[in-house]
Amino acid sequence: MKIKEIKVKSIIVKSNLPEGDFVINPYIGCQHGCKYCYARFMKRFTGHTEPWGFFVDVKINASDLIPEDTNKYKDKSIVISSVTDPYQPIERKYKLTRKILERLIPLQPHLSLMTKSDLVIRDVDLFKQFKDCLVAFSLSVLDDKTRKEIEPLSSSVDKRINALKNLHKANIPTALFISPIFPEITDWKKIINKTKSFVGEYWFENLNLYSSIKNGIYRFLRENKPELVEKYKKIYSKDSNYWNIEENNINEFCKKNKLNCRIYFHHKTNHVQQPLKN
Numbered sequence: 001m002k003i004k005e006i007k008v009k010s011i012i013v014k015s016n017l018p019e020g021d022f023v024i025n026p027y028i029g030c031q032h033g034c035k036y037c038y039a040r041f042m043k044r045f046t047g048h049t050e051p052w053g054f055f056v057d058v059k060i061n062a063s064d065l066i067p068e069d070t071n072k073y074k075d076k077s078i079v080i081s082s083v084t085d086p087y088q089p090i091e092r093k094y095k096l097t098r099k100i101l102e103r104l105i106p107l108q109p110h111l112s113l114m115t116k117s118d119l120v121i122r123d124v125d126l127f128k129q130f131k132d133c134l135v136a137f138s139l140s141v142l143d144d145k146t147r148k149e150i151e152p153l154s155s156s157v158d159k160r161i162n163a164l165k166n167l168h169k170a171n172i173p174t175a176l177f178i179s180p181i182f183p184e185i186t187d188w189k190k191i192i193n194k195t196k197s198f199v200g201e202y203w204f205e206n207l208n209l210y211s212s213i214k215n216g217i218y219r220f221l222r223e224n225k226p227e228l229v230e231k232y233k234k235i236y237s238k239d240s241n242y243w244n245i246e247e248n249n250i251n252e253f254c255k256k257n258k259l260n261c262r263i264y265f266h267h268k269t270n271h272v273q274q275p276l277k278n
């Protein structure tokens with residue numbers, strides 16, 4: 001794992017995410033190394049030769065760049081993060097996200113954080129000092145063997161579920177981003193039934209087979225779920241109706257169970273950028 005300390009010129013960046021006016025990415029690169037990560041496009045801005053998941057640039061001056069006294073962010077929303085995980089393992093050492101949060105408290109933005117790591121629990125004391133703060137976990141599967149295959153260094157399924165429970169106990173609003181939904185693998189109903197007593201809202205996103213991840217996903221299927229290879233080819237063929245049906249199923253289920261939900265499916269347009277991803 002190549003870790004490099006870098007200095008940057010700005011840290012709160014205007015965002016085109018539907019959820020955020022601004023976004024903060026404390027790191028470039030991500031140790032979690034998810035096979036489906038769309039943020040791997042970031043690699044081309046770094047000069048790194050290591051594969052995605054094997055390098056992290058640490059923005060060591062990140063918290064110094066947050067202004068001390070401004071109303072600029074007061075009624076604005078800030079998302080942490082969009083192209084990295086703010087609580088990936090290296091955060092344990094550098095505490096960059098923690099330092100950023102400390103500097104954001106006086107500015108009181110609407111804050112949302114997205115992670116796959118239970119390290120987030122460390123900062124509950126800080127979340128409590130925001131008037132509006134939401135912590136979202138993303139989760140794709142309940143089976144930890146598959147989780148390890150697709151998100152090698154992320155927290156285990158149990159750790160994430162426990163972290164959500166603890167956040168809920170601490171009265172921090174939570175969301176669960178069921179993302180990405182792997183056809184025939186992600187059992188989103190089961191995930192909801194297991195978590196609905198401590199999750200405030202659900203977000204859903206389908207697996208997008210971008211050209212940068214397509215080979216990796218099919219390799220994973222051939223090695224772990226060979227019976228699904230042909231099914232995926234059909235699902236991802238031009239005239240497939242799979243995601244329309246899945247979207248309707250989710251809408252109906254959420255309506256029937258009175259769940260707050262948002263669906264970020266990208267089968268109707270050619271989005272390159274996904275709305276919110278850690």
Ligand code: SF4
Nearest residue numbers: 030032033034037278
């Ligand atoms: S945790 Fe998020 S940013 Fe990190 S590799 Fe996984 S999808 Fe990408």
